[in-house]
Amino acid sequence: MRRSQTLFRQAVAAHFSPGPEHKIGVAVSGGGDSLALLHILAEVAAEMPLTLRAVTVDHGLRPDSADEAQTVSRLAAELGIAHDTLTWKTWDGTGNLSAQARRARYDLLSGWALRHSIDQVALGHTADDQAETFLMRLARASGADGLSGMPVRRSHGHVTFVRPLLDQTRAFLRSYLTAKGVVWIDDPTNEDPRYERVRIRKALDQLRPLGLTPQVICETTKNLAAARSTLGWYACAEARQHGRIDAGDVVFSRAGFATLQPEIARRLLQQALVWVAGTEYPPRRRAIALALQAIRAGTGMTLNGCKVAVTGQSIRVFREYSAVQAVVTSPENLWDGRWSLTGPGQPGDKVRALGTDGLSQCPGWREVGRPHGSLVGYPSVWRGDTLLSAPHADFGQGWAATLLRDSDVFFDALLVH
Numbered sequence: 318m319r320r321s322q323t324l325f326r327q328a329v330a331a332h333f334s335p336g337p338e339h340k341i342g343v344a345v346s347g348g349g350d351s352l353a354l355l356h357i358l359a360e361v362a363a364e365m366p367l368t369l370r371a372v373t374v375d376h377g378l379r380p381d382s383a384d385e386a387q388t389v390s391r392l393a394a395e396l397g398i399a400h401d402t403l404t405w406k407t408w409d410g411t412g413n414l415s416a417q418a419r420r421a422r423y424d425l426l427s428g429w430a431l432r433h434s435i436d437q438v439a440l441g442h443t444a445d446d447q448a449e450t451f452l453m454r455l456a457r458a459s460g461a462d463g464l465s466g467m468p469v470r471r472s473h474g475h476v477t478f479v480r481p482l483l484d485q486t487r488a489f490l491r492s493y494l495t496a497k498g499v500v501w502i503d504d505p506t507n508e509d510p511r512y513e514r515v516r517i518r519k520a521l522d523q524l525r526p527l528g529l530t531p532q533v534i535c536e537t538t539k540n541l542a543a544a545r546s547t548l549g550w551y552a553c554a555e556a557r558q559h560g561r562i563d564a565g566d567v568v569f570s571r572a573g574f575a576t577l578q579p580e581i582a583r584r585l586l587q588q589a590l591v592w593v594a595g596t597e598y599p600p601r602r603r604a605i606a607l608a609l610q611a612i613r614a615g616t617g618m619t620l621n622g623c624k625v626a627v628t629g630q631s632i633r634v635f636r637e638y639s640a641v642q643a644v645v646t647s648p649e650n651l652w653d654g655r656w657s658l659t660g661p662g663q664p665g666d667k668v669r670a671l672g673t674d675g676l677s678q679c680p681g682w683r684e685v686g687r688p689h690g691s692l693v694g695y696p697s698v699w700r701g702d703t704l705l706s707a708p709h710a711d712f713g714q715g716w717a718a719t720l721l722r723d724s725d726v727f728f729d730a731l732l733v734h
């Protein structure tokens with residue numbers, strides 16, 4: 318164990334730069350994987366200028382969860398590591414509980430990291446988790462994006478989540494803890510066959526004798542990640558050549574778009590829809606395939622709260638009016654999650670979609686070169702029923718509209734790392 322422990326420590330240390338003293342957050346549920354993470358990071362911190370701070374999210378979903386958080390706190394204290402417990406109290410009883418709990422966990426962890434000036438939080442995902450994720454996505458016929466698996470590093474707001482154990486198997490981590498005499502908490506849901514992940518884990522046991530081990534599957538995810546990153550590079554280069562941002566719309570040259578390989582065209586359209594609508598997840602593959610067909614046929618379609626319109630020379634992706642029709646904010650707040658309006662306002666002024674009624678009050682709109690369907694979904698400022706400003710329809714009246722996600726955000730998101 319001694320030699321493998323040294324190699325293990327070196328492999329984990331390689332994820333953190335040896336630069337000046339910095340703080341690392343460690344997310345510890347109390348299970349074997351994240352406790353092994355805590356212990357190995359404590360070893361690394363003894364040799365590098367790292368300060369650790371551990372955290373547990375108490376989801377309050379199991380009767381033992383508060384006790385488990387306390388156990389983690391005690392184990393961290395034994396290692397001389399500060400520990401905090403964050404509680405999640407906001408599930409409203411609707412939607413998919415696991416997905417909501419996961420999202421809430423990442424939000425709580427990011428908020429915690431920000432409060433403690435921590436810019437990296439380590440998570441205990443292992444090679445087994447990666448292999449299970451791969452098989453679950455395989456069951457959904459994912460492409461290179463999904464099958465590339467979880468990345469080693471991922472930004473979430475101001476924080477980067479790091480997974481230093483992705484090359485380690487669960488069995489190795491357990492033997493590491495056992496050799497140290499550390500007892501971990503067994504989450505009963507890890508054995509509950511109602512969860513897909515548990516069933517997949519059992520299936521992996523069957524696949525092992527065929528050579529389909531977690532390590533082999535992880536190699537495949539790395540190969541696919543390299544292919545994905547190459548596709549991203551080409552997609553970005555093609556987007557810069559054939560696409561541009563026009564205020565809040567994405568516009569492609571129709572002739573240029575027609576020359577693209579289908580997978581590159583798919584990536585460009587997908588990114589345009591996500592960038593314009595500001596959605597976290599892209600539309601389904603099937604829906605994008607239909608939109609690509611519609612582009613080829615020259616008809617266009619509505620998707621993801623956006624309109625994909627095909628004209629003589631161009632393909633324009635813009636916000637669909639009916640998707641923002643009901644969005645009303647004050648000028649101090651972002652409108653539609655991406656527009657900030659500043660100007661000579663008064664309390665009570667409202668920002669809403671321009672609409673046909675507003676556009677008809679902008680005498681110069683035809684000169685701006687944007688189609689009617691696009692302009693009606695742009696923000697405008699109102700005082701009661703009076704239109705004060707529509708900066709995109711040549712009716713600024715001293716107001717300016719600034720886009721939160723600029724063109725670099727659009728192009729750079731095509732590059733996947």
Ligand SMILES: Nc1ncnc2c1ncn2[C@@H]1O[C@H](COP(=O)(O)OP(=O)(O)OP(=O)(O)O)[C@@H](O)[C@H]1O
Nearest residue numbers: 344345346350351372373374375419439440441442
């Ligand atoms: N309640 C928790 N408190 C703190 N950290 C947690 C908690 N649950 C999970 N984690 C962190 O996330 C890692 C992965 O846990 P797990 O596989 O259970 O999560 P998951 O829901 O599958 O996460 P993901 O969606 O990111 O794959 C753990 O090793 C740990 O670092």
